[in-house]
Amino acid sequence: MRRTLSYIAGFVLSIILTMVAYAIVVNHYVVGWAAVFSLVGLAVVQLLVQLLFFLHLSRHGEANNRLLLFDFTLIVVIIVVAGSLWIMHNLHYNTEPQVEVLEEHIVHDEGVKPQH
Amino acid sequence: MSQSTSVNEAVLAVESPSPNKGITALVTPTTPLGFWIYLMTDCVLFATLFATFAVLRHNTNGGPGGDELFSLPYVLAETLILLTSSFTCGLAMVATHAKRRNWTIALMAITALLGAAFLYLELHEFAHLAAEGNNWQRSGFLSAFFTLVGTHGLHITIGLLWIGVMLINIARQGLTASHIRRLGLLSMFWHFLDIVWIFIFTFVYLVGASGV
Numbered sequence: 001m002r003r004t005l006s007y008i009a010g011f012v013l014s015i016i017l018t019m020v021a022y023a024i025v026v027n028h029y030v031v032g033w034a035a036v037f038s039l040v041g042l043a044v045v046q047l048l049v050q051l052l053f054f055l056h057l058s059r060h061g062e063a064n065n066r067l068l069l070f071d072f073t074l075i076v077v078i079i080v081v082a083g084s085l086w087i088m089h090n091l092h093y094n095t096e097p098q099v100e101v102l103e104e105h106i107v108h109d110e111g112v113k114p115q116h
Numbered sequence: 117m118s119q120s121t122s123v124n125e126a127v128l129a130v131e132s133p134s135p136n137k138g139i140t141a142l143v144t145p146t147t148p149l150g151f152w153i154y155l156m157t158d159c160v161l162f163a164t165l166f167a168t169f170a171v172l173r174h175n176t177n178g179g180p181g182g183d184e185l186f187s188l189p190y191v192l193a194e195t196l197i198l199l200t201s202s203f204t205c206g207l208a209m210v211a212t213h214a215k216r217r218n219w220t221i222a223l224m225a226i227t228a229l230l231g232a233a234f235l236y237l238e239l240h241e242f243a244h245l246a247a248e249g250n251n252w253q254r255s256g257f258l259s260a261f262f263t264l265v266g267t268h269g270l271h272i273t274i275g276l277l278w279i280g281v282m283l284i285n286i287a288r289q290g291l292t293a294s295h296i297r298r299l300g301l302l303s304m305f306w307h308f309l310d311i312v313w314i315f316i317f318t319f320v321y322l323v324g325a326s327g328v
Contacts, residue, residue, distance in 0.1 A: 003209070003210050003213070004207065007203055010203070011206075014199050014314075025188065032328060039318050047314060065149055066149065066152045076160055080164055080167055081166060085170055085171065
C-alpha cells in the first residue's frame with residue numbers, strides 16, 4: 001500500500017509539474033531566460049520526484065548504493081554538459097566567420113585598438 | 117526447486133519446462149545494482165546528446181527552428197502518455213511483489229500499449245518532419261534533434277520488446293524468481309526513460325519554443 005501511494009503521489013506531482021511548465025510556455029507567463037530557468041527548475045523538481053517516488057532512491061539500505069552511483073553520474077553529466085557549452089561558446093566566439101562581428105569582439109571585448 | 121542462502125548470495129534453481137531441468141544458477145542480489153550502473157552509463161550517453169543539441173540548437177542552416185516545427189499540444193499528449201505508462205509500470209511492480217500474476221500481466225500490457233501509443237505519435241512527428249524536407253540532413257539543429265529524440269525512441273522500442281518478452285514468459289511460466297528480478301530491471305529501465313523524456317520535453321520542446 002505504501003508503494004502504491006508512492007506511485008500515485010509521484011504520478012500526480014509529475015502531472016502538475018508538467019502542466020505548470022507547459023502553461024508557462026504556452027501562455028508566456030514568463031519569457032526569455034527567466035522562462036528557461038523556471039522550466040529547468042520544474043524539470044529538476046520532477047526529476048527528484050520521479051527518482052524518489054518511482055525509482056525509490058534513498059539513503060537507506062540497498063538504495064544508498066544506487067544513490068551514490070547516481071551522484072557520481074550527475075557530476076559527470078554536469079561536467080559534460082556545462083563543459084561542452086562553455087567550450088563551444090568560446091570556440092564560436094573566437095572563430096566567428098563574420099568579419100564585422102569578429103572585429104567587434106577584438107575591439108570592444110579584448111580592448112585592442114583598430115589600426116585603420 | 118532447492119534454495120540455500122549464504123551471506124552474500126542466493127542459489128536458486130532455474131525453473132525451466134524443458135531439457136535443462138535441475139540446472140542451478142548462481143543468482144546474486146547484486147544484479148539490480150549492476151543494471152543500475154548500466155542505466156548510469158546510459159545517462160551519460162544522453163547527456164552527451166543533450167550537450168550536442170544545446171550547442172547546435174540555433175544552427176538551423178537557414179531552415180526552421182524549434183519554434184516553427186514543434187506542436188506543443190501534441191508533445192504534451194506524448195508526455196502525459198509516457199508518464200502514465202511509467203505510473204502503470206510502477207503499479208505492475210506492486211502487483212508483482214504481491215505475487216498477483218494476472219494484475220502484473222494486465223498492468224504491464226497497459227504500460228506497453230501506452231508506450232506503443234507514445235512511439236506511434238513520435239514516429240508520426242518524425243514522418244511529418246521528413247515529408248516536409250526537415251530531416252536530419254537539413255541542418256545541425258535537426259541532426260541533433262533526430263539523434264537525441266531518436267535515441268530515446270530506440271530505447272522505448274527495445275523496452276517495448278522487453279515488455280512483450282516478459283509478458284509471454286510470465287503468461288507461460290508464472291511469476292518465477294528470475295522473472296520477478298527481470299521485471300524489476302525492466303521497471304527501472306522504463307522509469308529511467310520517462311525521466312530522460314522530462315528533459316527532452318523541457319529542453320528540446322519547451323525551451324525550443326521559447327526561442328532561447
